[in-house]
Amino acid sequence: MTGLALRRARLEEAMAARGAWPERSPWLREAVAALPRDLFAPDRLLRWDGQAYVPVDRSVDPDGWARELYDDQDAAAVTQVTGGLPSSSLSAQGVVVDMLDSLLLEPAHRVWDVGTGQGWNAALAAWRAGPGRVVSTELDEGLAGFARERLAAVGLDVDVRVGDATTSVPAEPVDRLIATYAVERVPWRWVEAVRPGGRLVVPWGRLGHVALDVATDGRSATGWIQGLAQFMADRTTGLVPVAGWAGYAAVRGEGPADSENTVERDLAPLAADWNLRFALRVALPDVQVVTGADEDGVSTWLYDGARSWAALSAVGGGKLEVFQGGPRRLADDLLAAWARWEELGRPGPYDYGMTVRPDGQFVWLHDPVDGPRWPTAGGVAPAVAVRAAR
Template sequence: MGGEGLVGRRAGLDAAMEDERAWPAGSPWVREAMAALPRDAFAPERLWRWDGRAYVPVERAVDPEGWAGELFTGVHDAAVTQVRGGLPSSSLSAPAVVADMLDSLRLEPGHRVWDVGTGQGWTAALAAWRAGPGRVVSTEVDEGLADFARARLAAAGLDAEVVVADASGTGVPGGGQVDRLHATYAVEAVPWTWVEAVRPGGRIVYPWGRLGHVALTVAEDGKSATGWVQGLAQFMADRRGPAPTPAGHAAYTAVRGTAEPDSERLLKRNLAPLDENWDLRFALRVAVPDVVLLTGRDEDGVNAWVHDGDRSWAALAARGDGTVALYQGGPRRLGDAVAAAWDEWEELGRPDRYDYGITVTPDAQWAWQCSPNGPRWPIAQPAP
């Protein structure tokens, strides 16, 4: 696709961000940076499209319109840039999420920034545009991606360092502390080394597990970090951690297999909120974080399927009369766990996603509702 076509695509994305009110009013620099450093300037020549069965390559040289379409689908859509073993392993994140996370970072000129997970280098570039020359260091475990990002950063005339390193258990490359840490891949628990890497009063913004992104502020004594959920986001998982639990129906079928339920009962419950209410979905994610929840509709209403990626599963089938048949199997009663977490959310007054936060200490991490001293749910610590 020629330059004129890309200019139009960029203008369309800018307008769509405006229409969706996705440009952060408190950080007007984000819009300026994205105009100066458009996402297509950091996209590889091959992108990947889901065709309903598998990810297929979209080559810029062969299908320039299709390639540009993958980049500029919508403000909430990521562009898959790498596939391994049939699954996405890197992407250019959705523009609206990138803007929201950079706004949450509260980045100022002169700040020293650790960008964790370079990928194609776009977020490192945006941070460098704001922070200034020599103020951003980015780490990436994939040497090929690191090389690609270095080339794109250099082509954009930006002075930002890219280091091949695993950020999960090390300090800032070059030593010392940074003012801001921005992670581009999802972690369930924050490595304590990240907190140690950020000065007291500094900010850590990261995608939290399967859903949501969080902004933490490091305490003045450096012994904890705490902060609020900023919004919903789905990112690639940490490559060095356990494999993410697949989210599709095939994963549920793999867990259940041909097993018959060993527990059956009726519930009086309307499952429609599971399909429609993302605040409820987020509350369930907080209370039962390892559970994958799927929904679907038929003539009797909304149905749900639940699994933990291991051996436990549950199916909730609407009966069309205001009741639901709950079938469960495996060592855990996941349907009961989801129902109990739903009841707890109701008892708490149906809080929304922005009513939750996270606290991190050297020995424990937990999610909380309304305040760090309010209702809390433990987060499993990362392995050493």
């Protein structure tokens, strides 16, 4: 067994040990074995070395190249960097499997794969759906060409098109839609492209993905959050968002804070509790949260990508110095959303769902009709009588 084949086998066994091969979709394990990830990987991958993304060339470091693909079922393999930030990747094998399981894909289904990338997701969908049943749309002409070559090399009939999937949809309705990049709002055109009774699986907000079932009248799509993972952002806006500390610094600027005060709060859960992080993502969809720790405790920096920012700096003894600027008081918003999450019983991601309608979309808790709800970024949450979490 070659080193590459051995790494494939080890990852397959690791997923089995974790129960990551879904029982309701046994075809996925067969498809991944028949179409391994490396068949769709470029000969140069990019690895973060702590300061920048550096190349890992297959010809120079074949074992390092294989490690990028198979050492971690939860890690994406970066294939393209734009402006110092990842702009395309081969999604983590565990995430790809989880999303395709959520799609409930059956033979002969017509599938729209949004965001072709290197073509691996489209290949797995075509393995299941059959020849000529998958159409895939990619904004980047170079990536589309690469995917076509790799799909042809493994003998799969997939229609790869270059275009903006937010404005151009297949001529015929599809049974299933799966997106491989994150959107802040699910485009209504995507819902319209799926026949009534069909399903969409879409990454939302770069933190999780949701499975939406289209209503029989075609006028809405509703479903549950399916899992947590981080995804590449939508590039159809022409912008690659600046994330992390650099994003905060860009909004913060160098001027003085508009307000300062001291509070008692331990921010450690912000760095470790993904149930809390997801709840804050729901309540404050346009706010980015950056955390860091030192001997005084965990500190947090917030920004909305526009004009507002906040810094909650640990000073020891369980105290925080809070600085805020811009038209919004983001620290106050975060602490209020945190308190609301605790009042609701500290729900986890799988307690939430989403509804998309022509006039807006919202995330709900426990029940899509009368549970608590929050608008997504730019969305609308119709009025509802909020009741206690069950």
